[in-house]
Amino acid sequence: DTEVTQTPKHLVMGMTNKKSLKCEQHMGHRAMYWYKQKAKKPPELMFVYSYEKLSINESVPSRFSPECPNSSLLNLHLHALQPEDSALYLCASSQPGTGTYGYTFGSGTRLTVV
Amino acid sequence: DAKTTQPNSMESNEEEPVHLPCNHSTISGTDYIHWYRQLPSQGPEYVIHGLTSNVNNRMASLAIAEDRKSSTLILHRATLRDAAVYYCILRGGGRRALTFGSGTRLQVQP
Numbered sequence: 001d002t003e004v005t006q007t008p009k010h011l012v013m014g015m016t017n018k019k020s021l022k023c024e025q026h027m028g029h030r031a032m033y034w035y036k037q038k039a040k041k042p043p044e045l046m047f048v049y050s051y052e053k054l055s056i057n058e059s060v061p062s063r064f065s066p067e068c069p070n071s072s073l074l075n076l077h078l079h080a081l082q083p084e085d086s087a088l089y090l091c092a093s094s095q096p097g098t099g100t101y102g103y104t105f106g107s108g109t110r111l112t113v114v
Numbered sequence: 115d116a117k118t119t120q121p122n123s124m125e126s127n128e129e130e131p132v133h134l135p136c137n138h139s140t141i142s143g144t145d146y147i148h149w150y151r152q153l154p155s156q157g158p159e160y161v162i163h164g165l166t167s168n169v170n171n172r173m174a175s176l177a178i179a180e181d182r183k184s185s186t187l188i189l190h191r192a193t194l195r196d197a198a199v200y201y202c203i204l205r206g207g208g209r210r211a212l213t214f215g216s217g218t219r220l221q222v223q224p
Contacts (some may be wrong), residue, residue, distance in 0.1 A: 004157075033212075042199075043158065043214050090157050090158070092158075099148070100146065102148065102163060103212055105158045107156050107157045108156075
């Protein structure tokens with residue numbers, strides 16, 4: 001299995017809702033990432049997990065809450081989002097470490113906050 | 115972080131070779147040069163990476179200048195499916211995670 005699977009593919013949520021995005025990989029990668037991508041912009045790093053521990057939080061607002069229950073799963077819990085949080089949310093995985101390893105990305109969850 | 119500079123956009127004709135340039139004049143000795151591409155409505159896709167020597171794989175070739183201050187991604191025969199945004203990214207040397215610049219939008223004409 002060489003894929004990163006993200007669910008759901010599309011999500012519409014109200015500003016008072018709580019929802020979760022899910023990401024799964026079975027490549028044995030021990031680093032997982034969340035990125036946010038606005039239309040016609042490059043992806044922006046949000047969070048990095050290495051060996052199931054949060055290692056980087058790029059000053060993301062607390063209404064986004066990541067969780068890594070095990071080495072194959074990564075969740076992003078959403079609460080009280082704003083319309084400007086509407087974006088494509090991408091999950092990726094790799095082996096931890098420096099530049100020798102490539103990342104595998106999922107196809108993303110397109111989130112619309114209404 | 116060392117920065118990369120790419121043209122905003124390029125055009126190519128189908129079945130012709132495409133050379134996508136990237137400048138990275140402040141690259142450090144431990145930085146790997148990675149290329150990713152993002153097709154419309156998809157997540158980024160790993161293309162190729164290298165350190166000092168030229169690299170080939172089934173998707174593309176990577177030519178790295180001798181001084182490592184620039185590199186070129188070569189698509190040997192462009193197809194319509196190669197129309198995407200191509201990102202040149204430096205990894206390693208303590209850099210914490212993949213950081214995307216603005217990339218090059220490649221258009222392929224039939």
